[in-house]
Amino acid sequence: MSFSLENITRKNVKGLKSYSSARDEYVSDGSEMVFLDANENPFENGVNRYPDPQQRSLKAVLAMQKGVKTENILLGNGSDEVLDLIFRAFCEPKQDNIISLPPTYGMYKVLSSTNAIENREVLLNKYFQPDVDSILDTIDENSKLLFICSPNNPTGNSISGESIIKLLNNFAGLVVIDEAYIDFSSKQSWVSYLSDFPNLVVTQTLSKAYGMAGIRLGICIASKEIITILNKIKPPYNVNGLTQSKALERILAIEQVEKEVSKILEERNKMIEVLKGVDFVEEIYKTDANFVLAKVDDANLRYQELLYKGIVVRNRSSQPLCENTLRFTVGTSEENKKLIQALKES
Ligand SMILES: *Cc1c(COP(=O)(O)O)cnc(C)c1O
Numbered sequence: 001m002s003f004s005l006e007n008i009t010r011k012n013v014k015g016l017k018s019y020s021s022a023r024d025e026y027v028s029d030g031s032e033m034v035f036l037d038a039n040e041n042p043f044e045n046g047v048n049r050y051p052d053p054q055q056r057s058l059k060a061v062l063a064m065q066k067g068v069k070t071e072n073i074l075l076g077n078g079s080d081e082v083l084d085l086i087f088r089a090f091c092e093p094k095q096d097n098i099i100s101l102p103p104t105y106g107m108y109k110v111l112s113s114t115n116a117i118e119n120r121e122v123l124l125n126k127y128f129q130p131d132v133d134s135i136l137d138t139i140d141e142n143s144k145l146l147f148i149c150s151p152n153n154p155t156g157n158s159i160s161g162e163s164i165i166k167l168l169n170n171f172a173g174l175v176v177i178d179e180a181y182i183d184f185s186s187k188q189s190w191v192s193y194l195s196d197f198p199n200l201v202v203t204q205t206l207s208k209a210y211g212m213a214g215i216r217l218g219i220c221i222a223s224k225e226i227i228t229i230l231n232k233i234k235p236p237y238n239v240n241g242l243t244q245s246k247a248l249e250r251i252l253a254i255e256q257v258e259k260e261v262s263k264i265l266e267e268r269n270k271m272i273e274v275l276k277g278v279d280f281v282e283e284i285y286k287t288d289a290n291f292v293l294a295k296v297d298d299a300n301l302r303y304q305e306l307l308y309k310g311i312v313v314r315n316r317s318s319q320p321l322c323e324n325t326l327r328f329t330v331g332t333s334e335e336n337k338k339l340i341q342a343l344k345e346s
Contacts, residue, residue: 003172003199005225008144013089013233021236023053051241058239058248062219065251066191071224074231075239079180079205079218084111085230086176086201086220090144091117098145099138101130103155103319105178108147123320128155128285130163136170144173150190151181154316154327156287158187168197174226176201181289183209183261184268191221198223206247208290209261215243264290268330274340275328282324291329299324302346309342 006014022038041048059070066073076082091098097118100108104124112119120143122135130148139146146167150159168175177190179202190202201222207213217239220230250257268290275281275294280302283295296302299317303326306313314327330336 005198005223005229008090008173009229010088010090010092013229016232018232018234019236021050021053023050024236047241049241051237051239051244053236055239055244058244058251061248061251065254066189066221068191068194068221069224072194072221072227074220074222074227074234076218076220076234077238077240077243078207078216079178079203079220080107080111081216081238082203082218082220082230083107083176083178084115085234086145086174087111087115087117089229089233090174091115092142093117096142096144097140098147099135099143100147101135101149103128103152103316103322104147104149105153105180124152124155126321128152128157128321129160130167132163132166135167139171139173141172143171146171146173146175147178148175149178149180150187151179151185151288153180153289154291154293154314154319154322154325156285156289156291156293158185158288161187164190168193168200171199174199174201176203179204180208183257184265184290185288187288194221194223198225201226206250209264210250210257211260212247212250215246217243217247263333264330267333267336268292271328271330271336271339274343278343278346280346291327293322293325293327295323295325297324299326302326305346306339306342309338309345311339311342 026037038050040050055075059073062073063070074082076085093116097120098112099120099122101124102121109119120138122131122138125131148159148164151157152159179189182189182204190200194200201220204219206217271292272284275284275292280297281294282297285293299315303313303315316322316325316327
């Protein structure tokens with residue numbers, strides 16, 4: 001099976017022309033114009049005008065930082081919107097299927113349900129790595145998307161590059177690598193492999209390392225052809241003006257982001273050291289992200305104990321292969337001290 005974008009795009013999407021908004025039809029070149037084309041209220045308050053539907057300023061800086069062209073980038077209202085657009089562009093409801101690899105991020109399953117797409121789950125092995133042979137046995141001609149979360153949530157580990165390359169080479173659909181935690185990882189982003197694999201899609205977000213979960217900005221990086229298809233179906237003004245300006249400010253101050261990331265990694269290592277000495281902790285999983293997954297004696301009990309001490313962690317026990325696990329997000333040094341104190345008391 002070889003990959004063909006033509007073959008995997010939904011019929012109705014192929015025929016679509018993207019909606020042309022007022023801001024698409026007249027693109028400002030910076031000169032003083034009187035804008036009477038979009039039925040906006042003319043009184044300035046900072047947000048009375050529609051935002052740039054193509055987020056040009058933001059994409060220009062992101063493209064430079066990620067080493068791609070702006071035509072390789074689509075932005076969305078969080079990666080959740082980006083992932084939903086990928087479903088809607090490539091999966092025919094009640095006909096196609098996707099492959100996901102639990103334990104992993106819950107949105108792939110949610111989006112497959114809301115889009116009426118079958119979700120075929122192939123469990124990770126005990127090292128939280130993909131079982132490539134089972135995945136290849138599970139795919140059929142209606143398998144359109146394979147989601148690989150790396151570093152994986154909730155386990156924290158990166159997915160083996162060898163497995164990913166095998167899957168990219170042998171899957172005739174899109175391999176979507178969710179890199180929400182890539183900025184915490186010592187591993188390289190898959191973005192640099194874009195020109196090698198026409199079926200590679202990478203998603204990233206400003207919600208984690210960049211500290212901007214509140215503004216909702218998701219990033220999709222893929223071939224120009226894939227981005228063109230996604231652009232056809234995205235709502236014209238999907239990234240609002242406040243988000244665009246806040247995001248731009250933040251990515252221009254990239255050193256601050258890097259500083260915060262290295263502090264978080266320092267705190268993560270401290271947290272791991274302390275967890276190693278806690279009686280009820282049975283295993284600490286290797287992490288490339290800003291959280292640590294640990295197996296404990298009784299997750300419900302330990303969760304409640306921490307809650308009682310004012311600390312909210314995530315109980316991931318309901319996920320396959322994650323019985324009695326708690327996921328600890330790395331906080332500030334202060335927050336970490338409180339956690340360490342609470343762990344030592346118990
Ligand atoms: C947190 C997270 C996201 C972020 O989603 P946004 O909608 O961009 O906030 C995406 N993928 C994974 C695996 C995550 O854990």
